Amino acid sequence: MPMANRISIVVVSGSLERLQMAAMVASVGAVSGDEVTVFLSMNALRHFTRGTGEPPAAEGPFGRSLQEKKGPGYRQLFQSAAELGDAKIHPCSMAVDVLGVGPGDLEPWVREPLGLTRFLSDAHGAQVWTF
Amino acid sequence: MAERIIIDARGSFCPGPLMELIARLKYGAVGEEFEVLSSDKGSANDIPEWLHKVGHEFLGTREEAGVWHIALRKTK
Numbered sequence: 001m002p003m004a005n006r007i008s009i010v011v012v013s014g015s016l017e018r019l020q021m022a023a024m025v026a027s028v029g030a031v032s033g034d035e036v037t038v039f040l041s042m043n044a045l046r047h048f049t050r051g052t053g054e055p056p057a058a059e060g061p062f063g064r065s066l067q068e069k070k071g072p073g074y075r076q077l078f079q080s081a082a083e084l085g086d087a088k089i090h091p092c093s094m095a096v097d098v099l100g101v102g103p104g105d106l107e108p109w110v111r112e113p114l115g116l117t118r119f120l121s122d123a124h125g126a127q128v129w130t131f
Numbered sequence: 132m133a134e135r136i137i138i139d140a141r142g143s144f145c146p147g148p149l150m151e152l153i154a155r156l157k158y159g160a161v162g163e164e165f166e167v168l169s170s171d172k173g174s175a176n177d178i179p180e181w182l183h184k185v186g187h188e189f190l191g192t193r194e195e196a197g198v199w200h201i202a203l204r205k206t207k
Binding site: 024027028031032033069070071072076077080084 | 142143144145146147149150153154157177181184185
């Protein structure tokens with residue numbers, strides 16, 4: 001069996017379009033047999049806390065169109081990536097500290113915080129996508 | 132012959148129909164046939180591509196009144 005392709009995704013933006021695109025890449029990659037790791041940091045992380053919260057804002061007309069359409073949202077797609085494709089979704093440990101997010105505050109499919117050194121080590125030789 | 136299992140993903144956009152298929156396939160038996168209904172043309176192209184990549188059998192696509200019917204058999 002060929003070795004799985006490895007995909008590392010860095011999500012730093014809190015915009016709807018970028019979160020959605022990151023979730024699309026993570027979910028389709030993960031369910032296609034690729035090993036997917038996601039690193040959530042900066043403005044992205046607060047959009048992964050449990051509960052409804054403030055939805056991510058659209059950064060342009062496409063995002064506004066997206067808000068009116070029926071389809072899987074970014075949270076649902078990341079959850080599918082984790083549950084159907086075994087994607088490993090981690091918050092950045094620095095962002096967790098800055099936001100003051102506790103263990104239980106994030107979506108249940110978000111794993112333990114990961115430091116940048118470990119993420120970079122894991123990403124070595126993988127495709128790296130940044131959103 | 133057993134009837135195909137219909138996955139109605141009309142109204143959803145990419146990659147929603149693919150995700151609905153995968154979630155359902157997980158609980159299907161090897162040899163079972165499925166038919167995804169999608170109003171999203173991109174998914175009509177993407178789902179056969181995914182089937183080819185992961186190794187399930189693609190049985191064909193037809194379009195009727197703006198709805199694509201993508202048929203497949205679970206092989207593993």
